[in-house]
Amino acid sequence: MIRVLGHQLAVEQKVFWRNRESAVFIFIFPIMLFVLLASVYGGTTTIDGITRPTKYALLAGLLSYGAANTAFAGLAITLVIRRESGLLKRLRSTPLPAPAYLAAVVASLLVVFVLQTVSLFVIGRVAFGTRLPHNVASLVLLVLIGVAGFGGLGFGVTSLIRSAEGSSAVVNVILLPMAFLSGSFGPARHLPKVLGWIADVLPLRYFVQLANAVYLNGQHVWSKPGAIAVVLGWGAGGLAVAARRFRWEPRDR
Amino acid sequence: MPAAIHVRDLRKSYGGVEAVRGISFEVAAGEVFGLLGPNGAGKTTTVEILEGYRPRDGGTVEVLGFDPGHAERAFRERIGVVLQQSELWPNLTVREVHLAFAGYYERARDVDEVIAIVGLTEKAHARVKTLSGGQKRRLDLGVALVGDPDLVFLDEPTTGFDPGARRNAWEMIRALRALGKTILLTTHYLDEAQQLADRVAVIRAGEIVSVGTPAQLIAGVPLTQIRYRNNGETVVIDTETPTAVLAELTTGAVSAGVELEGLEVRRPTLEDVYLDLVGGARDTELEA
Numbered sequence: 001m002i003r004v005l006g007h008q009l010a011v012e013q014k015v016f017w018r019n020r021e022s023a024v025f026i027f028i029f030p031i032m033l034f035v036l037l038a039s040v041y042g043g044t045t046t047i048d049g050i051t052r053p054t055k056y057a058l059l060a061g062l063l064s065y066g067a068a069n070t071a072f073a074g075l076a077i078t079l080v081i082r083r084e085s086g087l088l089k090r091l092r093s094t095p096l097p098a099p100a101y102l103a104a105v106v107a108s109l110l111v112v113f114v115l116q117t118v119s120l121f122v123i124g125r126v127a128f129g130t131r132l133p134h135n136v137a138s139l140v141l142l143v144l145i146g147v148a149g150f151g152g153l154g155f156g157v158t159s160l161i162r163s164a165e166g167s168s169a170v171v172n173v174i175l176l177p178m179a180f181l182s183g184s185f186g187p188a189r190h191l192p193k194v195l196g197w198i199a200d201v202l203p204l205r206y207f208v209q210l211a212n213a214v215y216l217n218g219q220h221v222w223s224k225p226g227a228i229a230v231v232l233g234w235g236a237g238g239l240a241v242a243a244r245r246f247r248w249e250p251r252d253r
Numbered sequence: 254m255p256a257a258i259h260v261r262d263l264r265k266s267y268g269g270v271e272a273v274r275g276i277s278f279e280v281a282a283g284e285v286f287g288l289l290g291p292n293g294a295g296k297t298t299t300v301e302i303l304e305g306y307r308p309r310d311g312g313t314v315e316v317l318g319f320d321p322g323h324a325e326r327a328f329r330e331r332i333g334v335v336l337q338q339s340e341l342w343p344n345l346t347v348r349e350v351h352l353a354f355a356g357y358y359e360r361a362r363d364v365d366e367v368i369a370i371v372g373l374t375e376k377a378h379a380r381v382k383t384l385s386g387g388q389k390r391r392l393d394l395g396v397a398l399v400g401d402p403d404l405v406f407l408d409e410p411t412t413g414f415d416p417g418a419r420r421n422a423w424e425m426i427r428a429l430r431a432l433g434k435t436i437l438l439t440t441h442y443l444d445e446a447q448q449l450a451d452r453v454a455v456i457r458a459g460e461i462v463s464v465g466t467p468a469q470l471i472a473g474v475p476l477t478q479i480r481y482r483n484n485g486e487t488v489v490i491d492t493e494t495p496t497a498v499l500a501e502l503t504t505g506a507v508s509a510g511v512e513l514e515g516l517e518v519r520r521p522t523l524e525d526v527y528l529d530l531v532g533g534a535r536d537t538e539l540e541a
Contacts, residue, residue, distance in 0.1 A: 004356065004357060007353075007356035007357075008353075008356070011342075011345075011353045011356070014345065014349065015342045015344060015345060018344035018345065019343075019344050085339065085340040086336055086338050086339030086340060087339060087340060087341060087342070089306070089336060089339060090334070090336055090339040090341070090396075092306070093304055093305065093306070093329060093332065093334040094329060094354060094357040094358070094400070095326045095329045095330050095357050095358055095359070095400070096357040097326065249306075250338075
């Protein structure tokens with residue numbers, strides 16, 4: 001099981017980096033947004049009562065967006081395309097165990113997200129003078145919580161998307177508004193009441209809070225158990241949908 | 254030698270529609286067995302039950318001594334599957350895809366050997382997305398062979414091929430047989446079944462209407478066809494006694510002083526036999 005998981009992880013990594021679309025959309029896009037936004041928006045921002053350079057907040061925000069973009073959007077699009085092309089069905093007839101396969105797909109996206117996080121910090125440091133995080137243990141936990149929560153959601157939405165052509169559109173219709181409302185692209189303040197209510201239940205808003213706590217405030221991630229519960233709760237909800245609706249086979253043509 | 258596949262009274266319905274209605278057949282180890290029938294006859298449903306993809310509603314099924322309904326790992330170690338439609342990772346090379354699949358099996362074959370068997374050695378380092386349709390099907394076959402299976406399922410292996418590519422595919426399937434693999438093949442091409450299969454089951458509307466060697470299939474239907482036109486409508490008579498029927502027809506026509514328009518007498522081709530079988534004009538039992 002471990003051997004075949006490692007084997008599949010290596011295959012997944014090769015497939016990911018060979019595919020220009022996934023490498024650009026999933027890996028580079030959040031980094032690119034950070035560079036653009038941090039170049040445009042200078043000045044200071046006040047979060048949790050503390051005023052600091054806006055680019056710090058943008059780094060935490062884009063890190064959060066990256067978690068959702070990789071583990072939610074990346075996972076859902078990858079699985080839908082593979083399902084509709086018949087690849088998932090084909091793999092089912094091999095001895096590769098289904099849990100090992102799915103674990104390898106998620107682990108591969110975790111690798112991508114870790115590299116993306118490291119890149120954000122390095123680019124931020126070199127180009128914008130942001131500081132490096134000093135709480136590494138909490139940062140590692142933050143990354144894992146993000147992949148677990150948004151990955152679970154990704155599995156859930158995979159079972160609701162019908163065609164490969166529509167997968168990227170559906171996923172981004174969910175992801176981009178969520179990212180705006182949650183403050184990934186800069187703090188979302190003075191939202192109209194209804195949008196505020198929506199934002200208050202979105203997992204990304206709570207993940208941004210966790211990222212802010214760890215990176216901006218130097219707190220431990222577990223100092224916000226409520227936010228962790230919301231993120232993981234959404235992940236569990238996604239998995240519950242997937243448990244009932246996940247399909248390995250393409251739609252009947 | 255035990256049968257590689259043993260199917261008795263297999264049944265499967267989808268939402269009240271019976272796709273497979275009590276099918277029985279056996280495939281011996283080392284045999285190439287063809288399931289021949291039109292689209293929608295239940296071929297793919299049958300094969301997918303045998304491959305372990307879907308549960309059956311009734312009947313007994315044994316494949317290599319396993320019940321595919323439980324589709325355990327040991328079973329999947331020993332089968333190779335070529336689906337009607339599946340696309341492998343487009344950005345990996347032919348060799349990389351083979352290596353990926355080889356990693357799933359306990360005792361995989363040497364991938365370069367497999368690539369040579371399916372004739373892709375020159376394309377070993379080409380990315381999948383650059384392959385032609387025919388080459389992609391070769392890749393599917395290579396990947397199905399990488400685990401050194403005892404039994405290979407080929408679901409419509411040449412549908413959509415041009416004649417040259419079909420001939421190449423046939424050569425390859427014959428090569429498989431030379432390796433001693435048992436092969437279950439579905440097709441809606443009669444000539445394909447005739448070219449490749451040791452025995453053929455003709456399947457229509459979820460039932461097997463005939464089983465036998467391709468030669469038995471023709472021999473079993475010795476009817477001669479007489480056609481003529483009557484008031485612009487074609488009349489077709491299938492008969493085992495063409496001489497008598499013809500005598501009766503022509504005598505009647507001569508005494509009435511009319512000409513039988515477009516009169517034609519012909520022996521059935523294999524094509525006719527097949528169309529006849531799947532068209533449902535007659536059920537024929539052949540002894541295997």
